[in-house]
């Protein structure tokens with residue numbers, strides 16, 4: 481049977497808790513938006529979706545969440561005539577899961593660094609997220625800066641120019657998005673995929689004839705159902 485896609489990439493969403501990472505993912509893959517905040521945390525203690533309300537995050541017990549903090553969803557898009565299956569990993573922004581979530585950086589080919597335009601604090605923390613990426617992600621990983629919740633104009637604490645400036649400083653593309661109104665969702669996911677494709681152009685050309693590189697490996701893992709991490713099945717949308 482003909483393959484449904486040509487290549488598989490791993491993208492990762494990182495940023496403070498509550499900036500809207502899960503909602504961005506759900507909007508992109510399922511065109512859904514939910515207004516409640518359900519944090520992305522450990523599957524081991526939380527059941528099949530790996531989610532639990534964060535309103536009372538301090539009440540959650542850390543034991544039993546040792547392999548949690550990360551979920552993924554899949555979507556296939558076509559870029560420059562290439563069918564790309566993207567495996568998008570959604571991490572928990574809470575500090576307590578950082579040790580776990582950092583383990584996923586090293587296999588990402590593209591990373592979204594997300595802040596919330598109505599939270600100056602989440603914007604300030606981007607510097608810390610960037611330094612984590614520098615430390616744990618592979619060299620050459622592609623990055624995009626996202627200022628989410630652009631629909632919350634009346635609560636805005638971070639100017640669009642501030643986002644642009646920061647992105648420029650770190651050599652990233654920048655998008656203001658809204659998972660709520662579907663602003664720039666497809667655009668930003670497509671752009672990061674394009675950047676990853678460009679960065680892996682050589683390997684991709686080799687992929688036509690060989691199956692022995694990082695990108696092909698990702699394909700095999702998916703086909704075998706052996707995707708790394710606790711969440712190796714498709715998810716219901718709980719953002």
Ligand SMILES: Nc1nc2c(ncn2[C@@H]2O[C@H](COP(=O)(O)OP(=O)(O)OP(=O)(O)O)[C@@H](O)[C@H]2O)c(=O)[nH]1
Pocket residue numbers: 495496497498499500501502503504514515516517518519520521534571572573574628629630631632657658659660661719
């Ligand atoms: N107005 C508005 N609210 C949003 C948007 N995106 C997410 N939210 C809300 O922000 C809250 C947090 O969203 P999540 O997607 O759960 O945040 P997260 O970054 O995945 O959080 P953690 O899993 O804890 O790291 C929820 O109440 C969402 O409904 C958006 O674009 N606009």
